[in-house]
Amino acid sequence: MLAAARSRLDRITARAAFQELIALGAVLVDIRPAAQRAREGEVARWLPALVVERNVLEWRFDPRSDARLPEASYDRRVIVLCQEGYTSSLAADSLRQLGIHRATDVVGGFAAWRGAGMPVAGLAA
Template sequence: MSGVDELLERARAGLTRVPPERLRAEHEAGAWVIDIRPQAQRNEHGEIDFATVIERNVLEWRLDPTSEAALPEASRDARIVVVCQQGYASSLAAATLQQLGIARATDLIGGYDAWREAEDGA
């Protein structure tokens, strides 16, 4: 197993990941869905209409309520579901948010690709 695979495994061990068919229900129940994909991926593959876009390079600063750059909605109590393209970078990002004290942060299994497939099949 590579080093990054081990890192990913450790990150996911602390997450209760969201299946793609549950993402909309999570949002409707109050979860903050955060799309961390860069603009080029969103342009190529599409967007989630109910997600907030916060690209990966500024995620921690925008969601850490103690940061001067935090969004007004940032809270340690927030239920956050992080979304990337395929569900890898989002796991690492969600684990980092947990390290910042946002205990209810998690990610979407399979990322945008899996969500789009679930939506198209619904």
């Protein structure tokens, strides 16, 4: 399942994700649970990043949903982030199946984000 999901994505590095957030108006979506974010740290709050836990991702990003976020759009670049880059691949593929054709994820997840020196907040800072 993971290999199939990844075959449909153009996965990107943490550094490329950061560049897309700043230059291209992408949105980073951290799907990790609150306990994991508290333990591992978070993406710096000044970046265009949202926390949308995995269990509500589809209905919050489906442009047809009454519970959609303002950022939900079929054309928006949505970059999904989990801790190590496994769950995020499945989640990004699920968004693509909803029609969000530019959804992808970060190779290596938040661990790679932090390891690449990207901006973080919380305990990992």
